[in-house]
Amino acid sequence: MKTGALVLALVTGGHAVPLGQANPDSSPCNQTAMAAAADAYIAAQTAGQLAPLLAVTAANWTYIENNKDISLAGSTAGSILAKALKVDHRRTNYDITACATYTELVSASDPDNPYVIGTQIRHAGQQVVSVDSIVSTTGAWLFDAKKTLEHILQENWTTILPASARDTRSVLQAAGDAYLDMWSNATASAAVPWGTPCTRLEGSAYTGHNRPDDSCKAGIPSNHNQAPNTHRRYVIDETMGSVSVFCVWEHMMNAADSHELRLEGGKLRYVHTMTSCGSKACKL
Ligand SMILES: *[C@@H]1O[C@H](CO)[C@@H](O)[C@H](O)[C@H]1NC(C)=O
Ligand SMILES: *[C@@H]1O[C@H](CO)[C@@H](O)[C@H](O)[C@H]1NC(C)=O
Numbered sequence: 001m002k003t004g005a006l007v008l009a010l011v012t013g014g015h016a017v018p019l020g021q022a023n024p025d026s027s028p029c030n031q032t033a034m035a036a037a038a039d040a041y042i043a044a045q046t047a048g049q050l051a052p053l054l055a056v057t058a059a060n061w062t063y064i065e066n067n068k069d070i071s072l073a074g075s076t077a078g079s080i081l082a083k084a085l086k087v088d089h090r091r092t093n094y095d096i097t098a099c100a101t102y103t104e105l106v107s108a109s110d111p112d113n114p115y116v117i118g119t120q121i122r123h124a125g126q127q128v129v130s131v132d133s134i135v136s137t138t139g140a141w142l143f144d145a146k147k148t149l150e151h152i153l154q155e156n157w158t159t160i161l162p163a164s165a166r167d168t169r170s171v172l173q174a175a176g177d178a179y180l181d182m183w184s185n186a187t188a189s190a191a192v193p194w195g196t197p198c199t200r201l202e203g204s205a206y207t208g209h210n211r212p213d214d215s216c217k218a219g220i221p222s223n224h225n226q227a228p229n230t231h232r233r234y235v236i237d238e239t240m241g242s243v244s245v246f247c248v249w250e251h252m253m254n255a256a257d258s259h260e261l262r263l264e265g266g267k268l269r270y271v272h273t274m275t276s277c278g279s280k281a282c283k284l
C-alpha cells in the first residue's frame, strides 16, 4: 500500500531538528517565547486564522497534520486551522532541552465539530520551525470528545514537587519507548514502569474506576509481532513527568498517533492517546 510510504517520507522530510535530541545550536531555550507561541497557536485555532501563528513562525516553518506535511503558504486551506474551534480544555507541556512544546486541546461543545488535538511545536533561534498536529475527530479510534473531556477534567496533572522527585529525561523517554514497543517486542512490557493506580485514556475509553488499585495493564498487547510504531517525535517535560510521542501507528491503517505518558515517582500514572485514520474510520 503506497500511502504509508508517502506519509513516512513526508514526516521524515519535515524536520530540521533531530528528534528527541537537544537543540543543535545549544542555545538555551526561551520558555517565554515557547509559551507565547503555544498561546499563538491556540489563538489561531480559536479564530480559524493563521495570523497569530505567523507572528511567531520562522520563514521556513513547516506544518504537519496527521503525519502529512501540508504547505500552508500563508493560508489555512486544507488544515484544521481553517476551522474556528471553541477550546474547552488546553494544557501545554514544555521541553526546555529540545525547545519544544506539547499542547493537548479538546473542543467538545459543538456537536458538529468535535475535536481532540495534540500539537508539538518546535523552536529554533527563538522562532517556531514546525507545528506538528495529530487531529482526531469522528471516526478516530474510540472517539468521543465530550467523554474525553470529562475524563481529562477528573485527572490531576500538577507540576511534580519537590523538584528532587522528578524523573529524568532519559527515564521518561525510555518509558515512552518501552510502551510503544509492546506491539513489536515481547520483552518491552517488562521495561514499562507500571504504576498503581494508573489509568489509560484511549480516545474516549477510560480504564480507570477511581480506585487506588486501578491498573494500566488490562488489555495490553499480547501479540508482539505487529508492525512497529515508527517515526517517533518526542516532547519531554520533567516538571510534568510527561513524554509526548507522535508516531505512525502502522498496525492500525498507518494511523497518525499521539501517546502521552505521565510518570509519578518513576511509575506510570496516566496514558492519553489520540489516533486518527484520516478520512476513514479507524479499525484494527
Ligand atoms: C525570550 O522571548 C521573549 C518573548 O519573545 C523575548 O521578549 C525575550 O527577549 C527573549 N529572551 C531572550 C533572552 O532572548
Ligand atoms: C529555518 O529557520 C530557522 C530559524 O531561522 C533556522 O534555525 C533553521 O536552520 C532553518 N531550517 C532550515 C531547514 O532551513
Ligand SMILES: *[C@@H]1O[C@H](CO)[C@@H](O)[C@H](O)[C@H]1NC(C)=O
Residues within 6 Å of the ligand: 156, 158
Ligand atoms: C493533585 O496532586 C497534588 C500533588 O501530588 C496533590 O497535592 C493534590 O492534592 C492532588 N489533587 C487532587 C484533587 O487529587
Ligand SMILES: *[C@@H]1O[C@H](CO)[C@@H](O)[C@H](O)[C@H]1NC(C)=O
Residues within 6 Å of the ligand: 178, 181, 185, 186, 187, 188, 191
Ligand atoms: C525490546 O525491548 C527491550 C526492553 O525495552 C529492549 O531492551 C530491547 O532492546 C528491545 N528489542 C528491540 C529489538 O528493539
